[in-house]
Amino acid sequence: xxxxxxxxxxxxxxxxxxxxxxxxxxxxxxxxxxxxxxxxxxxxxxxxxxxxxxxxxxxxxxxxxxxxxxxxxxxxxxxxxxxxxxxxxxxxxxxxxxxxxxxxxxxxxx
Amino acid sequence: xxxxxxxxxxxxxxxxxxxxxxxxxxxxxxxxxxxxxxxxxxxxxxxxxxxxxxxxxxxxxxxxxxxxxxxxxxxxxxxxxxxxxxxxxxxxxxxxxxxxxxxxxxxxxxxxxxxxxxxxxxxxxxxxxxxxxxxxxxxxxxxxxxxxxxxxxxxxxxxxxxxxxxxxxxxxxxx
Numbered sequence: 025x026x027x028x029x030x031x032x033x034x035x036x037x038x039x040x041x042x043x044x045x046x047x048x049x050x051x052x053x054x055x056x057x058x059x060x061x062x063x064x065x066x067x068x069x070x071x072x073x074x075x076x077x078x079x080x081x082x083x084x085x086x087x088x089x090x091x092x093x094x095x096x097x098x099x100x101x102x103x104x105x106x107x108x109x110x111x112x113x114x115x116x117x118x119x120x121x122x123x124x125x126x127x128x129x130x131x132x133x134x
Numbered sequence: 135x136x137x138x139x140x141x142x143x144x145x146x147x148x149x150x151x152x153x154x155x156x157x158x159x160x161x162x163x164x165x166x167x168x169x170x171x172x173x174x175x176x177x178x179x180x181x182x183x184x185x186x187x188x189x190x191x192x193x194x195x196x197x198x199x200x201x202x203x204x205x206x207x208x209x210x211x212x213x214x215x216x217x218x219x220x221x222x223x224x225x226x227x228x229x230x231x232x233x234x235x236x237x238x239x240x241x242x243x244x245x246x247x248x249x250x251x252x253x254x255x256x257x258x259x260x261x262x263x264x265x266x267x268x269x270x271x272x273x274x275x276x277x278x279x280x281x282x283x284x285x286x287x288x289x290x291x292x293x294x295x296x297x298x299x300x301x302x303x304x305x306x307x308x309x
Contacts, residue, residue, distance in 0.1 A: 034301070034302045035301055035302075036299065036300075037173070095208075097206070097207075099171060099207065099301070100171075100172055100173050100174070100301040101173065102171070102172075102173040102176060103173065109177065109269070109271070110173055110176040110177045111173060111177060111269065112173035112174055112177070112268070
């Protein structure tokens with residue numbers, strides 16, 4: 025399983041997102057040290073990597089909270105918690121669901 | 135940044151319908167830099183607007199200012215600001231357009247949100263975050279409320295300066 029966290033320094037939310045992601049991975053028996061951190065530094069980086077805001081977390085290339093039609097660029101990303109609150113980071117339950125789905129897919133392939 | 139206990143910069147900025155607003159003329163004025171696209175500003179928004187409502191009867195006014203470069207961040211355009219106002223998001227709080235970013239520079243605003251409290255004489259009495267946790271609505275903008283309570287009582291806020299937390303101001307690149 026390939027877990028990536030894309031971040032931009034202009035937004036202070038990536039440490040929280042990384043902490044949440046590491047916690048959920050440990051809960052699921054996954055190795056949090058396998059998380060690949062990718063810094064997005066320029067608008068060109070953002071376009072190249074399809075970066076719609078910081079933080080963006082992808083598991084095997086799939087966004088844990090996919091969005092349609094968002095422009096690429098250096099910005100903070102808006103998430104919605106499951107209770108409806110706006111948040112700078114994904115809901116940990118969404119992280120858990122995405123990781124579990126990827127684990128299922130991986131086990132079906134093997 | 136204007137220093138605590140020193141005069142805050144004055145200004146006249148247009149709201150989304152073009153009417154000019156300036157700080158002053160009230161027992162206290164809250165100047166909050168905010169925007170449309172930032173999750174921190176959005177997470178704290180309702181709490182901040184609630185302060186405006188709760189303190190209106192005590193002669194507190196609030197001015198919300200969007201300083202972001204709308205060319206690079208179209209969600210912060212004047213039209214997008216107008217849509218939020220017309221949709222009721224600001225519920226009576228003037229939402230001002232700092233198109234030149236001169237006011238944000240004068241205040242040395244860092245983030246959205248970044249909150250400043252001025253007393254009746256225009257002296258800066260508080261600068262920082264609304265409260266300690268954008269994720270926790272029960273915090274209820276308590277740092278801002280504490281500062282206003284002190285100013286309205288003629289006291290210096292016990293906590294006059296906190297670290298603003300949020301998205302960086304999106305400065306125009308030619309500046």
